[in-house]
Amino acid sequence: MLWRFILQDAVSLMSDATTSSFRALARLLRYARGYRRRIIAASACSVINKLFDIAPEILIGVAIDVVVNQEQSFVAGLGFESAREQILILGALTFFIWAGESLFEYLFQVLWRNLAQRLQADLRQDAYEHAQRLDMGFFESRSSGQLVATMNDDVNQLERFLDGGANAMIQVGVTVVAVGAVFFVLSPLIALLAFTPIPLIVWGAFYFQRKAGPLYAEVRERVGDLSSRLSNNLAGIATIKSFTAEAREAERLRQASEAYVEANRRAIRISSAFIPVIRMAILAGFLATFTVGGMMALRGDLNVGAYGVLVFLTQRLLWPLTGLAQVIDLFERAMASTRRILDLLAEPIVVRDDGGRALAEPVRGEVTFADVSFRYPGSGEGVSEVSLAVPAGHTLALVGATGSGKSTLIKLLLRFHDPAAGEIRIDGQPIRELELTSLRRAIGLVSQDVYLFEGPVRDNIAYGRPDAPEADIIAAAQTAEAWAFIQALPQGLDTPVGERGVRLSGGQRQRLSLARALLKDPPILVLDEATSAVDNETEAAIQRSLKRIAHQRTVIMIAHRLSTIVHADQIAVIHGGRVVERGTHGELLAHNGRYAAQWRVQTGEIEAADASLA
Structure with missing residues (x-):
């Protein structure tokens, strides 16, 4: 009855998890269809490595059987009659098993890590390219910090899971199946006793997963908030300084950081409780194998070597399950991040480029x-x-x-x-x-809000025509009345402009923006x-160039x-x-409407300003 209750509850918890983390995993696997061969190869190496890893415990039991029973041992039945020969054969097998384990550990490490690197790079690239195709309304309703957190921190979180968590999940499953098979072959009774804690461990795993899932989703949100706050404050540092708001902004950052710490604290409290609870369940299974198996060996109902195998494998079976805590922790963090990444990729493209014709x-x-x-x-x-x-x-x-x-x-x-x-x-x-x-x-756009990219003046002017010859760049700068100040810069066209053009004045940035549009020649x-x-002089110069173009x-x-x-x-x-x-x-002035009224206001302000200066 206890097993039935625990299993039913675990199934119920599993169905809840499927709607969140497992659904995110399914979405990720659909996205990763192109990586199927790599995933299969990495998974196969993880499985083989774990099988090799379990084998030494079995060989220890066989060695005990050789020492105790010698010519009547299990190995003797394979044609190796002397005990010395049997030990040498077991030594050779041990060497090849350890070598095989090391080889496949190297292979699964390389395959999983390279897969993690490739997948995270492609996922970030796809997310960025998709974001570029979204309409401006999407960016007007999202903070840049949240988007940066999704494309950077969330993708890195998934990479960390693939680096270690995916292999751990596979190997825990292989351990349960392989060790369980050995148990049932040697002693079905002890197998039942050893497996008794497993339903409780599985129930605990899904219970903690259900509790941790929403907490880690909140952690990802707090990361986005913190990134947004940092991004905005660093971009607006001049405004912060001019309003002497450093202390206020530092307090706002502290609050965002504390919110992130608190979200993590709640998640850590849940995940940290898993190992102590599961450890006691493991102890119960180990004690059952140790005592009952020992009694059976003393009565002669169980081979001494088989008893040794069962004792060693009980720990090998149950102890890795404590790793479920870390695996679930990585899994939940990764799936919370995966949902955010795939949700970004699922954002509909409102302004579609469906392969229309060229102008x-x-x-x-x-x-x-x-x-x-x-x-x-x-x-x-x-x-x-x-x-x-x-x-x-x-x-x-x-x-x-x-x-x-x-x-x-x-x-x-x-x-x-x-x-x-x-x-x-x-x-x-x-x-x-x-x-x-x-x-x-x-279309060439010269916006009021000029955006210059970090890099030299040359690259910013040639942004629309990266392969433009220097003569054309200089001609565009001259037409935009920018060439004089460019020549005065320390490195001329190769002078770095700084992030967003911070090393240039507002007028200089405006003239570079105009030169960039003119070089595009739209x-x-x-x-x-x-x-x-x-200033007025530069405006007059730009107006002259605009009349020409x-x-x-x-x-x-x-x-x-x-x-x-x-x-x-x-x-x-x-x-x-x-x-x-x-x-x-002239027509609008004669109409004497809104335009004429605005013209009178502006010219009146100019006249008043001139009078005050006189």
Whole structure:
């Protein structure tokens, strides 16, 4: 009855675990289909190694039998009559068994570890490449720290399990089956006694697994929170210092770190209780074999050598089961991490690149927004029924208050999002039908929030054309009015810019961003507040260069400073996600609407500032 109760409870606990950790394992195995041969080879080496590992205990019992029974021993029945010959044969067998165990231990170590390295590298690469294909809405709703933790720490956690935990799980199973078979051959009664603790051990394993699973899932979440806090604080260190918020941010980090420690503490408390409980169950099985088997040997019902084998193998059978605690610990941590990794890989790609056609060459750059509507899921902001047409080679300026929808139109043009209604066309071709690569190659973006990659100036300018000759890089830098300050840098084009361009001023970063877009030589150039971070002299220089390049391409500009767009062929005023005014600078001033009011405010501020300086 006790066995039935324990087994039923274990099955119940197992079914609970299957819905979480075992389901994650099944998902991982489906992902790892391409590694099937490596997994089978590594598993086979683990099995053979464990069989060799068990064999010496059997040989010890056989040796005892030889010493006690000599010519009547088990080995004598195989044709080796003298005791001396039997011992020599057992010695030779011992050598080959130990050599075989060492060989297959080397093989399974190499196979499992290489598999762990290969799988973690491919899994991280696949997760990153999948993340690159996700729409911008995904990144706007996730912290970068959580994503970094998933692609780095979670993948490493899985690697640690494959390095040792997978082999341990296989070898525990092999031990139970192989040793159990020897037991039942030698003495079914002692086999029953030795196996009595196993249902309790299995029940305990699944019980602790069920308790530990949610705790380790929380541990992974706390790791993500901690990574996010560190990432954000290091990126914003200048702001922290300027507001003398070091102590406050240190306290926030301490709280995140303590939350991680506390989550780990709860998990450790559960996993650490497993070995002491299981140790007592093992003791019960060992004592049963030791005493009952000893009595049977004294009565002559059991061969002395067989008794020795059973005593040695009882520990070999039961003691490795204490390793279930560490195995389950590794398994739970790995499966919690695996769920996060595979959940990232399962994120749906909203903006799909389904192998559309390339833009017809040559790309003229005509852009049309036809009744385009889009709303962000969280805030509900966006654009509604926007219709705009930009002839090839013309300049369109978008103006309006912050949050009016200007940048949303640019994101839709680049297909960072797809509109809920309406259509965007380039040269008459709907952009949904175009290859994303072809679409985005035709557009050069200079954003207000300039991102420079760590590395030299040269690589940042040539980011869109890595194979561009130096002459073209210099020409782009000259057009963007960046060449003068680049020449003044210690190493010129080879000067490192630092992380996110921290070694350069805001205006210098802006000009490098413009040079990067110009080197790409796109037929459509998008400027999102491209001159917001430069001084008046540099702005005037950039405006001169923009006038030169605007004759060769379509330019879409977003600007708050209206003085930068007075020469645009068309100006559209966006308010509340809709186009409320449209025309040239002169036409909009004559209309005396929102644009004219904003122009009066800005020119009035300039006049007031001039008067105060005088």
